Amino acid sequence: MGVTRRQTILIAGPTASGKSALALRFAEETGGWIVNTDSMQVYGVLDVLTARPGPDDLRQAPHFLYGHVPPSEAYSTGRWFADVEHFLKTGAAGDRPLIFVGGTGLYFRALLGGLSAMPDIPDDVRAYWRAQDAQAGAQQLHAILSEKDPQAAAVLRPTDSQRIVRALEVIDASGRSIIDWQKQAGTPLIDAASARKIVIDPDRAWLGERIALRFATMLEKGAAGEVKALLALGLPSDLPAMRAIGVGEIARMLAGTITPAQAAELSAIATRQYAKRQMTWFRNQLGDDWERIAYPGA
Known part of the structure; x- marks a missing residue:
């Protein structure tokens, strides 16, 4: 589908920084819909623990992509991107403004830059590396990744088992580094030039x-x-x-x-x-076209 050019507001920031309250304020001012851009708030069961919008918030404005995934599933950036793309295609929000809010930087990157193509991973390759993760742990898999794909190992934390496993799956299935795959441009869902982009960078x-x-x-x-x-x-x-x-x-x-x-x-x-990790990512990855505010109530 083409890039949407409706009124769009993006609100990024670390956990507990007041993003949701700011999104609600914009929703009331514009009549917009709020779209979850946080990888943990997609899961059911953990309503309180992931600080999902409560009943009062849901009454104030329509919310989308909150709590719709069973905790038995491993949700991904690709699935989130597909869910947003489907939402835009259905036209459920009409021409109302959309307010994307959350703390997952990769979701914002995909939204504005598109999602890179990735190879299909055979079931046996996926099963092998997940079994290795369970048996050996992230540190040992990171050492293996350092030999098989030094590019990816250099940018992944040795404790980040999910992304380490993913990088090993990709290099095994395709013979190419996941870094090379990620460099292939995708199709963005949002027009970056016309969107208002805000990142909260608090004390x-x-x-x-x-x-x-x-x-x-x-x-x-x-x-x-x-x-x-x-x-x-x-x-x-x-x-x-x-x-x-x-x-x-x-x-x-x-x-x-x-x-x-x-x-x-x-x-x-x-x-x-x-x-702290979120703030570092936002400072390093979000460009000068993002408005930076210290306090959302300011």
């Missing part, structure tokens, strides 16, 4: 306080019940939903090995580290 101390407060609130609002329901599904630990920040910490709390206060503190630490 780190301010954000740290918000993160600690938000996680304590999540526990009060039922995050532990969500994790209990997730664990009851008996899912593999390598699925993205099982690796959501707070799941492991709350699971330990439910098992009685740490206290609620310790679970909250450990989760807040992990969230701050994640927010």
